[in-house]
Amino acid sequence: MKSTGLEERMCDFKPFSESTQPGSSSSRSISETINGSHQFTIKGYSLAKGMGSGKYIMSDTFGVGGYDWAIYFYPDGKNPEDNSLYVSVFIALASEGTDVRALFKLTLVDQSHKGNDKVHSHFDRPLESGPYTLKYRGSMWGYKRFFRRSLLETSEYLKNDCLLMHCTVGVVKTRFEGSKQGIFVPQSNMGQDFKDLLESEVGCDIVFKVNSETFKAHKAMLLFIYSDKLPDIYDVMGSVQICSYTVMVQHLVAAADLYNLDRLKMLCESKLCDEINADTVATTLALAEQHHCPQLKAICLKFIANSTNLGVVMQSEAFMHLKESCPSMLLELLETFASADDNSSQPFSRKRSSSSVNGQDLADGAVTESVNPNGRRLRRRT
Numbered sequence: 001m002k003s004t005g006l007e008e009r010m011c012d013f014k015p016f017s018e019s020t021q022p023g024s025s026s027s028r029s030i031s032e033t034i035n036g037s038h039q040f041t042i043k044g045y046s047l048a049k050g051m052g053s054g055k056y057i058m059s060d061t062f063g064v065g066g067y068d069w070a071i072y073f074y075p076d077g078k079n080p081e082d083n084s085l086y087v088s089v090f091i092a093l094a095s096e097g098t099d100v101r102a103l104f105k106l107t108l109v110d111q112s113h114k115g116n117d118k119v120h121s122h123f124d125r126p127l128e129s130g131p132y133t134l135k136y137r138g139s140m141w142g143y144k145r146f147f148r149r150s151l152l153e154t155s156e157y158l159k160n161d162c163l164l165m166h167c168t169v170g171v172v173k174t175r176f177e178g179s180k181q182g183i184f185v186p187q188s189n190m191g192q193d194f195k196d197l198l199e200s201e202v203g204c205d206i207v208f209k210v211n212s213e214t215f216k217a218h219k220a221m222l223l224f225i226y227s228d229k230l231p232d233i234y235d236v237m238g239s240v241q242i243c244s245y246t247v248m249v250q251h252l253v254a255a256a257d258l259y260n261l262d263r264l265k266m267l268c269e270s271k272l273c274d275e276i277n278a279d280t281v282a283t284t285l286a287l288a289e290q291h292h293c294p295q296l297k298a299i300c301l302k303f304i305a306n307s308t309n310l311g312v313v314m315q316s317e318a319f320m321h322l323k324e325s326c327p328s329m330l331l332e333l334l335e336t337f338a339s340a341d342d343n344s345s346q347p348f349s350r351k352r353s354s355s356s357v358n359g360q361d362l363a364d365g366a367v368t369e370s371v372n373p374n375g376r377r378l379r380r381r382t
Contacts (some may be wrong), residue, residue: 033103033170036064038072042163048075053084059095065102065171068095073165078144087149090142091167093134096161099133103170104141110162112156117148123170131172175278175308230267246275250287257291269296276303286326305337 042048042060045106048057059071074088091104109116120143122132132141152158207214224282249271272284272352277331288297304313313319322329 029176031174031202033172034065035170037168038062040165041074053076053077053080064169067097071171072166085149086145087147088144089137090140092140093137096137098136100134101172103131105168107166109164109166110156111159162206162364172350176306223249246280253287253291269293272296273299278309278312281313282316282322282360289326300335303334304333340357
């Protein structure tokens, strides 16, 4: 079994600029599928025939997207009313889960190597009806009339009394990045722009020599102090990037705090807001706590407290370091999580204990079935 990741970005956002107004906010939702495949070989097909309708051969379980799955093959069909004219194939959720959304692909391999595989795929048409939703453990997706038995037994799919099936599952995951309120950066209130003074070199009183290059400057003045604008981070890093964009901005926050450059500090906080994700949020939170950035700190706590992000962030090395270096943050995180949970609690909930089958009937069109605990089958044509 092999797994691959496929990210499908469903929406995008514009990053904050210096004109961000007080009270504005921005967020980004990313939906993606975590894909995994499993090959299931059925040897001794002829010996499996006659076991009866509704009786199945099950594959070993395989993991995709944090859930266990299994393939169910019914040699005499799943439904008695089909009189064993068809074989049935289903994919089932084999572990605990609620409303698991997924895409599926079932392939019966042509063993003559001519490439005429029998393929039923949901990956090619997700926009038509969206992914399937498996309500709970035991829910299934598949085909009651996957293949007419008389045709299967005279085809190239059956070789040496053996069938070869390939199954792909794509579990839909949705996460949030940059879920934050904007940090308002006030407009410049400097009386004049000193950047021209720096570029004209008038009054330069110090020269920095680095390797073969020289830089003229005014003692103790940086580009920000001359222009009241955030320097281009990539220009600061140069052609050889010894650290990431986010790390460089974090260093600038520390420097701005040290030299009381409040506007530079707020500009950097705004940039860090745009860069928040599961990999950077823990270090950014530690930075916000250390250098007294209450807005940035609140945004980081809110991002981590989101149930979609919490598990991923807690597994990062940066979060482990945060727990050791700043244990008080855990209490604040717990308070933020509790507050978010109270605000997002749902007024209605239902327990389910029965199993369900979601399938497609190749002869009659798409059919969704539910089986209640009393055994009564309800059918809804879609």
